[in-house]
Amino acid sequence: MGEKLLMKGNEAIAEAAIRSGCKLFFGYPITPQTELAEYMAKQMPKRGGLSLQAESEIAAINMVLGAASTGARVITSSSSPGISLKSEGISYIIGSDLPCVIVNVQRGGPGLGGIQPAQSDYNQATKALGHGDGHAIVLAPNSVQEIATLVGEAFDLADIYRMPCMILADGALGQMMEPVDFEAKPAREIPEKDWACCGHGGKRVHNIVNSLYIEPEKLEEIVLERFERYKKLEENEVKYEEYLTEDADIVLVSYGITARIAKTAVRNARKKGIKVGLFRPITLYPFPSKQLNELADKAKCFLSVEMNMGQMVNDIKIAIDCKKKVYHYGRTGGMIPSPEEILAKIEEISGGNA
């Protein structure tokens, strides 16, 4: 255990990235992730790295593509509208099998929306960060402390599976301050980056990083190989947390900051004698489907709690083969649900009125 210090979520993402050996940040300012870019701008030059404010989000993500091609650890960050702009570049990165970390400190949408916290980019992050058959790993930390560990894990996963990894945060998590201890994350074995374009020195055939294929047969082959990797990821890298689910009739499913509000609601419901538990997916892709399916054999129903209109509901239904009913409670547009509102929904379901 090191010494604890107070940090904003945005600052902790930046610090954790630097500590994970990331020396390159490319971004474009947007609220509510600005402290992250500001931190990088102040710290990177002092610590042997580079922080560059690009002319746009599109430029920034393409700089990430270029840097990642060399095998370097690289990160970019933005908030909802900026992530949409990066979409094309992210697809190219997926199609080029490049590792990198992309941070989305979500705000209300659609469109320019607002600057207050939201989770309404869940579907975008987990289903279609870019066009084409492909995925990015999506991690959803729920505290500043968890950010400190998951950012390092994001870089490792990206390197191991050669794909982009998104840290899906939100305005509240980015802005709030909590004590954090950057204790060393268990080291993982990172495969050698023999694909990187970092100079062949006349000693080997040059590497090519590319997402364009002339023959459809070749492209299909590449996509199929990629999906074999996704299968391994789904088998080995699912992360989740359970709280009082053992005997729960109603299982709340919630991620990120909302899971902490839901946890308070679970505690308060238990005091009233309602058997409630909380299942918190930490990896949103790969989604903890198997674990939820097992819970569905014991629980009576599920309640998805999110800061959106119910984007995770279908993932839960698919995970549990529609064995039980899935309810939803959410706020949207930058509004944050309160523990009392969630408890009211739990009581409604428990009383058979939902």
Add this chain to the structure above:
Amino acid sequence: MNSLYELAKEKVTVISGPYGSGKTNIAVNLAMSIAKNGKKSRIADLDIVNPYFRSADNEKMLNDLGVQTMIPIFANTNVDIPALPPNYHLLFTGEGFSVADVGGDGDGAAVLGLSHDDYVEAGYKMYFVYNRYRYITAEPEGALEVLEEIKRASGLEFHGIINNSNLGAETTEETIINAIPYAEKLSEIANLPLLLTTCPDWLDVENTVKITDITKKLF
């Protein structure tokens, strides 16, 4: 000092310091303390850079205590632009005592430079809030850099240091006591008196001033 109220020596008390040092908490507690001592009290939210966590969050509670609030009309909305409260001038002309909650670096403090002469004419004291547990500004030398930056941007002088070292909800007696030598070091290198050390109201630590945590609770 035994109470924050003793900080209110001039018409305007400016509370400044690095982002996350606890400026807003100190400013709100000070404005409440002035009102509780039977004096006219008002607070201006001049943290025009950061759109989250600001004194505007406590408007209703402050008004109920009789504290007049001067809050930018766009605070807590989706309008992310720096704007001053429309009744800003009351800071200098209003009856009793005023508290200014100012953003935490050279950019945030530029708002002070804008009205430099008004502060000098009305009479002011400016205090630097220090938190030993804030990353980057944890060391006295790092905090001093920000202090100098605020001085340059505002053209105003600091009159003392408020040691507000805390770890949020994880603050213990040890947290507070261990930070005191660092606050003393800052006092020495900044050549400013260390006026007081704060303590959250759920703890009892000797020779500290109790303050209430007014941060919005999400869960």
